[in-house]
Amino acid sequence: MTGYFIAFEGGEGVGKSTQEALLADYLTQQGHVVLRTREPGGTPAAEQIRDTVLSRAHEGMNPQSEALLFAAARGDHVARVVRPALARGDVIISDRYIDSSISYQGYARALGADRIKDLSMWATGGLLPDLTIVMALDPEVSMKRVVNPDRLESEPMQYHRDVADAFLEIAAQDPNRYLIVDAAGTKEESARVIRERVMQELN
Ligand SMILES: Nc1ncnc2c1ncn2[C@@H]1O[C@H](COP(=O)(O)OP(=O)(O)OP(=O)(O)O)[C@@H](O)[C@H]1O
Numbered sequence: 001m002t003g004y005f006i007a008f009e010g011g012e013g014v015g016k017s018t019q020e021a022l023l024a025d026y027l028t029q030q031g032h033v034v035l036r037t038r039e040p041g042g043t044p045a046a047e048q049i050r051d052t053v054l055s056r057a058h059e060g061m062n063p064q065s066e067a068l069l070f071a072a073a074r075g076d077h078v079a080r081v082v083r084p085a086l087a088r089g090d091v092i093i094s095d096r097y098i099d100s101s102i103s104y105q106g107y108a109r110a111l112g113a114d115r116i117k118d119l120s121m122w123a124t125g126g127l128l129p130d131l132t133i134v135m136a137l138d139p140e141v142s143m144k145r146v147v148n149p150d151r152l153e154s155e156p157m158q159y160h161r162d163v164a165d166a167f168l169e170i171a172a173q174d175p176n177r178y179l180i181v182d183a184a185g186t187k188e189e190s191a192r193v194i195r196e197r198v199m200q201e202l203n
Pocket residue numbers: 011012013014015016017018019145146183184185186187188190
């Protein structure tokens with residue numbers, strides 16, 4: 001039995017959590033067993049790494065160290081939560097995954113997309129989502145929705161523009177495995193687009 005792995009990606013405040021909740025409720029009503037999880041995090045060890053890497057106490061952290069911490073958290077999450085859930089046949093909905101590392105550390109911190117992807121592929125034994133949903137919204141709009149910004153959310157606007165551009169560039173390379181959602185519409189409009197694509201893939 002094999003499950004189905006969905007990742008939500010996009011900048012801060014674009015509506016990922018909102019859409020994850022709506023999709024999880026819908027799929028549960030449809031009779032699927034849904035596991036909602038998040039990155040960095042999803043296991044006790046990875047949640048501790050999350051606290052460290054996002055803390056504003058660590059302003060100016062070495063970018064390479066930041067990238068390694070995200071990959072370390074991801075490896076534990078995949079080995080101990082995502083793979084077991086896939087083996088049970090669940091639908092996994094993850095708030096962020098590899099493409100966040102590629103966009104934030106690979107592109108916006110200029111560490112190199114290929115190197116950052118390789119690092120996560122090594123950490124996870126090469127697990128990629130079946131479908132990645134990229135929520136696209138102008139950072140000038142989405143950043144106004146963020147309250148109590150963490151360390152990465154406190155980066156300058158150009159950083160968030162680079163991140164948003166990177167997500168679109170990655171998604172455009174493989175339309176079969178990505179859905180780009182225009183997140184400027186209402187919550188219901190985005191939910192309908194996401195639901196249609198996911199049901200098409202699951203059937
Ligand atoms: N389509 C929408 N139109 C207007 N506001 C929205 C829309 N979707 C979500 N919001 C609101 O924007 C805020 C951010 O949404 P949400 O928390 O879902 O985003 P997020 O991508 O998960 O953010 P974060 O990166 O901080 O986790 C919330 O207050 C939410 O209610």
